[in-house]
Amino acid sequence: MSHYQTLWRSCFSPSLRPVTISGVRSTARTVNRAQAGGAITINKRRLLRDLNAISRIGIGDHGGITRLVFSIKELRSRQFLIHWMRQAGLQIYIDRIGNIFGRLNGANKEAPVVLVGSHLDTVVQGGKFDGTMGVIGALEAVRTLKEQNIALRSPVEVVCFVGEESSRFGYSTLGSSLVAGELHGKDLTHATDAHGTNLAEVLAGLGINRRNLRSLRRDPATLKAYLELHIEQGPILEAKNKRIGVVTSIAAPTRFKVVFTGQADHSGTTPMEMRKDALVAASEVIVAVETISRRYSRMEKGRVVGTVGAIRIEPGVINAIPGKAELSVDIRSITAAAKNRVVRLIQAKIREIARRRNLGLKILPLRQEDPVPLDKRLVHLLKDCCEARHIDYEVMPSGAGHDAMQMAKITPAGMLFIPSRRGISHSPLEWSDPEDICLGTELLLDSIVRVANEKV
Numbered sequence: 001m002s003h004y005q006t007l008w009r010s011c012f013s014p015s016l017r018p019v020t021i022s023g024v025r026s027t028a029r030t031v032n033r034a035q036a037g038g039a040i041t042i043n044k045r046r047l048l049r050d051l052n053a054i055s056r057i058g059i060g061d062h063g064g065i066t067r068l069v070f071s072i073k074e075l076r077s078r079q080f081l082i083h084w085m086r087q088a089g090l091q092i093y094i095d096r097i098g099n100i101f102g103r104l105n106g107a108n109k110e111a112p113v114v115l116v117g118s119h120l121d122t123v124v125q126g127g128k129f130d131g132t133m134g135v136i137g138a139l140e141a142v143r144t145l146k147e148q149n150i151a152l153r154s155p156v157e158v159v160c161f162v163g164e165e166s167s168r169f170g171y172s173t174l175g176s177s178l179v180a181g182e183l184h185g186k187d188l189t190h191a192t193d194a195h196g197t198n199l200a201e202v203l204a205g206l207g208i209n210r211r212n213l214r215s216l217r218r219d220p221a222t223l224k225a226y227l228e229l230h231i232e233q234g235p236i237l238e239a240k241n242k243r244i245g246v247v248t249s250i251a252a253p254t255r256f257k258v259v260f261t262g263q264a265d266h267s268g269t270t271p272m273e274m275r276k277d278a279l280v281a282a283s284e285v286i287v288a289v290e291t292i293s294r295r296y297s298r299m300e301k302g303r304v305v306g307t308v309g310a311i312r313i314e315p316g317v318i319n320a321i322p323g324k325a326e327l328s329v330d331i332r333s334i335t336a337a338a339k340n341r342v343v344r345l346i347q348a349k350i351r352e353i354a355r356r357r358n359l360g361l362k363i364l365p366l367r368q369e370d371p372v373p374l375d376k377r378l379v380h381l382l383k384d385c386c387e388a389r390h391i392d393y394e395v396m397p398s399g400a401g402h403d404a405m406q407m408a409k410i411t412p413a414g415m416l417f418i419p420s421r422r423g424i425s426h427s428p429l430e431w432s433d434p435e436d437i438c439l440g441t442e443l444l445l446d447s448i449v450r451v452a453n454e455k456v
């Protein structure tokens with residue numbers, strides 16, 4: 001059994017008592033519909049308490065949170081969720097990779113399900129809201145529906161997808177890709193972490209291999225829709241003074257690794273004209289990614305963003321010329337044509353740099369995806385939900401990736417955003433106002449009720 005399997009199974013060991021959070025009463029106040037003048041109100045205190053409890057898992061000295069996929073911290077966060085789902089009386093189902101589904105039945109148990117959720121894994125030194133708010137918000141919405149006996153026709157399932165972040169393997173939306181049947185063998189070839197652990201090996205330890213990659217795929221006929229609440233992770237809502245974003249489409253990335261191979265050599269004795277320095281070539285690439293992406297970075301249609309987010313060099317010491325440099329490149333846009341054009345220009349430039357500097361070069365594809373439009377009827381429904389609560393909203397695309405982009409391939413998908421302070425995310429400085437978190441969760445709840453009860 002793999003190390004990961006052992007850890008994961010320990011989450012279900014009867015000897016492991018459910019986690020309780022000291023100093024907080026679990027019977028927090030619930031406001032009912034009558035008190036709220038018609039609109040359903042969630043238990044805000046419980047929502048914020050649970051969000052804070054999860055955020056303590058993986059927190060570092062400077063307030064950054066690190067729960068990389070398949071790490072002990074990430075498993076621990078999923079264990080909390082399972083515990084709360086049990087307490088809420090949801091029917092729990094966990095698939096082979098560890099995606100967790102907590103089901104509340106509606107009047108028709110056989111009806112297609114309204115799936116609602118996000119992810120609990122984080123980047124390195126990330127914030128407490130990215131993903132977590134969507135999972136805990138979905139849980140709170142469903143708990144409220146159950147407690148207040150709100151009539152539902154379709155079942156509702158809270159979902160926590162495994163490994164939405166690409167920070168460890170360069171592979172994003174792992175769990176939702178499997179559920180959507182969108183994980184392809186070729187995507188796994190170069191998906192390794194900084195320690196050389198291969199994603200394919202981790203998956204094999206869980207019984208997922210190239211032959212059964214589609215075995216976790218959910219039959220689209222069993223789904224009615226997918227809804228996700230998320231922080232915006234950008235500056236638009238704050239700049240426009242809007243409390244809610246209704247998402248129309250999601251930008252998708254093309255990602256690849258670049259490996260330059262030169263010659264490691266003595267930094268004192270090797271004349272400048274005899275060097276084959278892989279790091280200097282890499283630095284040219286970093287600047288080229290910025291320069292070319294900037295040329296296409298207009299804010300309107302066709303905006304492209306490009307980032308070199310990670311670099312590794314060998315031998316990486318002060319007195320040796322770097323003989324090897326490996327960079328990760330991430331290019332995104334809402335428009336496939338614009339993105340593909342920038343990718344072509346950048347890759348041509350990289351080849352030119354390698355030729356000019358006489359270096360070995362490999363460009364290793366990680367993942368190539370197309371931007372994803374979200375369901376138009378759900379956009380209307382979400383706008384309606386905002387209007388019913390007299391909330392000013394912005395209709396907008398998402399620059400960040402989300403599990404919704406995979407789910408949209410098998411079911412109508414809709415997303416709500418709440419503002420991020422100063423637009424900052426993937427950083428310890430990530431922050432969203434508790435009032436906005438509660439509002440987003442209540443709108444999520446409204447939309448669940450409508451999707452579960454109406455023809456969508």
Ligand code: GLV
Nearest residue numbers: 165166400401402
């Ligand atoms: C997910 O947060 C992403 O990288 O867009």
Ligand code: MN
Nearest residue numbers: 123130165426
């Ligand atoms: Mn993220």
Ligand code: MN
Nearest residue numbers: 130131164402
């Ligand atoms: Mn996220």
